[in-house]
Amino acid sequence: MAARRTVDNPTRVGYGALLRTPGAWTFLAPAFAARLPYAMLSLGIVLLVLDTHGSYGTAGLVAAVSAVAQALIGPQTGRLADRYGQSAVLLPSVVVHAVSVGALIALAVGHAPVWTLFLAAAPAGASVPQIGAMVRARWVSRLSDSPATLNTAFAFESVTDEFTFVIGPVLAGAIATTLNPSAGLIAEAVLTVAGGLAFAAQRSTAPARHPGTAGVKRASALASPGVRLLAVSFLGVGTVFGAMQVSITAFTRSAGQEGMSGIVYGVFAGGSMLAGVLYGLIAWRNSARQRMLGCYALLVLGCSTLWAMPNLTALAVAGLFCGLAIAPTLITGYTLVESLVADGAKTEAFTWLTGAIGLGLAAGSTVAGVLIDGHGASGGFLVPVVGSGLGLVALLTLRRLLVPPSTPSRTVARGGTVGAGQASVLTPAALD
Template identity: 80%
Template sequence: MAARPTVDNPTEAPTRVGYTALLRTPGALTFLLPAFVARLPYAMLSLGIVLLVLDTNGSYGIAGAVAATAATAQALVGPQTGRLADRLGQAAVLVPVVLVHAVSVGALIALALGHAPVWTLFLAAAPAGASVPQIGAMVRARWVTKLADRPAHLTTAFAFESVTDEFTFVVGPVLAGAIATTVAPAAALVTEAALTVLGGLLFAGQRATAPARHLPEPGAKRASALASPGVRLLVGAFLGVGSVFGAMQVSVTAFAEHAGQGDLSGVVYGVFAGGSMLAGVLYGLIAWRRSPQQRMLASYGLLVLGCSTLWAMPDLTALAIAGLVCGLAIAPTLITGYTLVEALVADGAKTEAFTWLTGAIGLGLAVGSTVAGQLIDMSGPSLGFLVPVAGAGAGLVALVTLRRLLAGPGAASRTVARGGDAAPAVAEPAAG
């Protein structure tokens, strides 16, 4: 194996890894294809719930609250699912989870169509959200296992996963909306549940690429991934990123409708998401010399800078351009965050750690959309764009103030460059 650059030998050029080489990893496509099927419904659930409840109840407020209940349950319970996957194995957790999800979504559909009391919708939405399979975190955990002997590939793998996430968040709502309008709102959720079960079971069947189980020693108490201060810091930072997503969705829609061009709201948000996808693709192709800690601060700072101009845009064209600039900082921030958290926890807690970051985005999205909606009702669409600035700004302050926590305990004594990144070695991750 070729020598890798280290902090003791900084003159060697960092390794550049392309996506083609990544996808040639033995066994990669066998879990990536079913994972994509299972991840697509992730972005369909919230919109599907809103459209169903709105169709059967007629209240935007109730529809949004039911969807927020599912999102909150997913953010809080998802990390516990990831923790169980680390201990018991991914298949042992995925199979019952996807079945519970299908039953819960079915119950929600039946209650809504039957015009059951509103409180019963919340009871069904909570387990529906809590049982969303954490496929993205499980895929990243598989990459860590597959690339243990090729750490230079890991940043590219996380970039690939970020682009996949962005793609599903663009396609998922479009698919849910199309099915709801051409067939029926309930059909969108039926499709979501069917894809979740199909993709989840196929993914669970790929046992050869799954990470090994990490059972605790007898009598030993296993700490959560949140025991790592660095993980907690990144969770807070990802809450800020989630608030950008949520506030942008609501504020762009309101801005377009206020301008009499409501049909263009999807285009403007698509430009924002497209900027993130483009940045993610390019990010994974660069052999970075800067440490991931430095890159995290730089990309997050650019995110705050991009969000700070949104509220002042005079028309949709200007808003689309500002959204593009803002979106360019999203994927690099997420990719670097996942790269950092992988080095902050031990092998037996990686899926849980990834799930905490994903859940933080979902929770931030729910809070951001709710607060932005209230501000828009009070003073118009432009005020909603203050939420991304506030959420991302708070995250940046935390990162700058507590940036030393991102190095991880003991990182200085056993550091190698991961494609030019100064980070704890994969073989000896710093335990939180």
Template identity: 80%
Template sequence: MAARPTVDDTTTAPARIGYVSLLRTPGAWTFLTPAFVARLPYAMLSLGIVLLVLHTDGSYGIAGAVAATAATAQAVIGPVTGRLSDRIGQAAVLLPVVLVHAVSVSALIALALGHAPAWTLFLAAAPAGASVPQIGAMVRARWVNRLADRPAHLNTAFAFESVTDEFTFVIGPVLAGAIATAVAPAAALIAEAALTVVGGLLFAAQRATAPTRHPAVPGARRVSALASPGVRLLAGCFLGVGTVFGGMQVSVTAFATDAGQGGLAGVVYGVFAGGSMLAGVAYGMADWRRSAQQRLLISYAALVLGCSMLWAMPNLTALAVAGLVCGLAIAPTLITGYTLVETLVADGAKTEAFTWLTGAIGLGLAIGSTVAGLLIDLSGPSLGFLMPLAGAGAGLVALVTLRRLLSSPGSASRTVARSGSTAGAPAWSAVD
């Protein structure tokens, strides 16, 4: 086999690829449209749980902990469904998952409205979170499959996906808050479950664009994507990003409620996500000269700096502005992380690798919402904003200390999937 060319990503950047060119990829819209419907509920679930439990129980601590249970279950089970998707296909995984999700969310609503003991809410929240369909990871795996002959397009594709994620985080909380305020807190979760089922089933039906399955080979040892040290480091960094999401959701809700403007919580959080979305659009259009590793360090440091301002904001307007500034660092961090992780694993483990990062965000969200809720119950809304700062700060320390683990993408096939061919491993550097 001929030696693979190496690319010095510190000095060379590929040609810039526009979004219009990307969206002309054959078959792209057939999976992007239902995927958007199915992804929107992801941004509604945690806030919907917080609003429902807060309405029926009155404790931010309990509300945050129940939401954290769902997020933790999603973080733990998500990579399992990702691996199954790589092996048996996305549709085979999605069909039972969305049905379990609908039943679990319905049970959680019934228990909360019936003022059942708090422990029963946790029992219902666990399967509700575990059955969240991993649409974002599945879409990214489809892009990798569709752009196999055009790897330079992947940075734009991942930028587009991160912008889509952030757009759902703009719309999702606003939608959940509006429905909860205008109708009832339970209605927000009903809408979440309905969108999950409809979007998930429509997405599963798009089999023509699904990536190739990589079934397990009898007698061959298949190592998890998490066996890659670089994937583990990125998962830890994304855990820190998740604490920002979780801490912000609970703290913004508490801050707005304390100010007598609870209905604006979703709007303020949407401004935070909107800053990330705008940064993601610009990031995907830029012709970067710095390496992906350098850009990740810069954007993560900017995230920590933004989080350091949140706790001191005196009113909702100031908090929205600070959240906007903080959000500007989110999408560049996520885009670069997804770009890097794609180079660290072989083809048969890509969906799993993406779900580890998505799951890490969910786990961080669980930790952030739980700790922030406890801090708010202890000393008020402002103290809850220290959780995003602490989580992002820890992620930055890990990234600075262990960043060398992201510089060896060529070992992916040996580390991740020893039973598979190395032909599918990326032949290009860990940059866009």
């Protein structure tokens, strides 16, 4: 049999067709409410601790502890979700999260020692529901026979992620500055509980559990070298998110316009969202690996100008162009990782990437906070270009690891926005 077979008369798979997937809206609506707090937590912590303890370094460090805990524990909850089901993991997670955030607020407002803030921030981050990974796993479960539609779903999810990063920081910043810094985190906890419980209730669309075989140890998704490489590259993307949040906050404060921090960050995320929408509508002809390298190189280029911006307007424009490379990079990364792991490890694999972003966010916010305390707001903007630059070096050096493992054949779509009826059957070598 020939290595490739293409069915004629292709049709494009757009977002409208995707959203008409039976049952899609039953989990998409609550998922949006549940993932919105993900974009509010870090900035909410920064604003609260900055108000109560007066140091960017301390604020960034507390946010970093939360992000590190999320990065380390998130993949484990993803693995448990693959094994025992999403609802079984979500229900205790949202309870722990609400209690931990409440404790963090009480300690910060009470001017408790910094080390006690770490004790509350760690479980707050560890218990963040991994909604984005769980939604992607639901798409994989429902669209496994339509790779073209699945790739469009990944684009839609990245756009949704970016939309939450447009709305989340603006919402957290507005609530914190209009009411008080505590209110931003209170809103985050309420949305987490309400959205998480509503999402958990949608059991009919959840992927099948993979409890495993007695006496057989299941390999972690991280055992794949390609997954590890993508996690490293997403770590670089995370440094961009973390450093931007802290640096923009410092830049707007130094300019006497602190209330603009959420808006400027929203412009950055808005550029990513726009690029993600357009990316999902293009029938790409080159391989996902090539697109990953190209998008990541553009990200490094966009980050390279941030430190030199003289005012808020210039910073917003530079942030917009930087953001244009974010969503395409993430979409392509999630597309690649899905091809690198077997069924039963999808949620865990997606969560490793999400966790890597959180770990990078922690490192980025911490280093940026230290640089800002010592050298001013512009110093914090050096972190995104260094972090993303190291990620690009790793991708270029080890790009061969992104080729899926050898299997008899794999059905994929040409480009990613082509209809399910015209999928191609490719050997693994043809994917590159």
